Amino acid sequence: MKLTRRCLYCNCLFTPNPRTNGLQKACSKPACLKARRSDAYKAWRSRNPHYSQSRNGKILRWTSKQPSYWKKYRRSHPEYVRKNRLRSLERYEEKKAFFAKQVAIKSDPIGFLNTIRQKMAHSPHFAKRNAIKDVLDGILTYLLFKETLHNETLSTPQTSPRYDGSPVVLSELGRKAAPSPVKKTQ
Ligand SMILES: [Zn+2]
Numbered sequence: 001m002k003l004t005r006r007c008l009y010c011n012c013l014f015t016p017n018p019r020t021n022g023l024q025k026a027c028s029k030p031a032c033l034k035a036r037r038s039d040a041y042k043a044w045r046s047r048n049p050h051y052s053q054s055r056n057g058k059i060l061r062w063t064s065k066q067p068s069y070w071k072k073y074r075r076s077h078p079e080y081v082r083k084n085r086l087r088s089l090e091r092y093e094e095k096k097a098f099f100a101k102q103v104a105i106k107s108d109p110i111g112f113l114n115t116i117r118q119k120m121a122h123s124p125h126f127a128k129r130n131a132i133k134d135v136l137d138g139i140l141t142y143l144l145f146k147e148t149l150h151n152e153t154l155s156t157p158q159t160s161p162r163y164d165g166s167p168v169v170l171s172e173l174g175r176k177a178a179p180s181p182v183k184k185t186q
Helices: 030-047 049-067 068-076 078-107 109-123 131-153
Strands: none
Touching: 030 049, 068 078, 078 109, 078 131, 109 131
């Protein structure tokens, strides 16, 4: 038997089982088999989203009848608890950062965009993906919030912010200290 295939997971050469008719993607190492199974499972789940939904519902109904189940499960699965805790912390930090950004936009929308612009101008690694992502993230958050602000203005004109909603030109930001108030002399 010849070593004719490369394992998708550990990159070693292996002899595929002739019965798999060339479809075998992983070698026979337990870690590779496990990874392959896990990937296949994830792919199947993403192709069948309704399965997860109905299954989650079933699990919820079942565990609501067994109140001590999760308590026992957490006690016997410390790794699950650790991962869950980390993920919660991540979600909390993401939310906190998002709200901090919102506060910054609300108190000084032009200053917020100006900071983004300066980041673009001064970053020596602007070509790097993360820098671009940060900038786009900021602009997107700003646009989303502007839309919300606009909707609020429509419903409550008395408490509308001074920002007039006119399009912001990035090149003018440095010169413009504050947004020009709406002046309509007719
Ligand atoms: Zn392998």
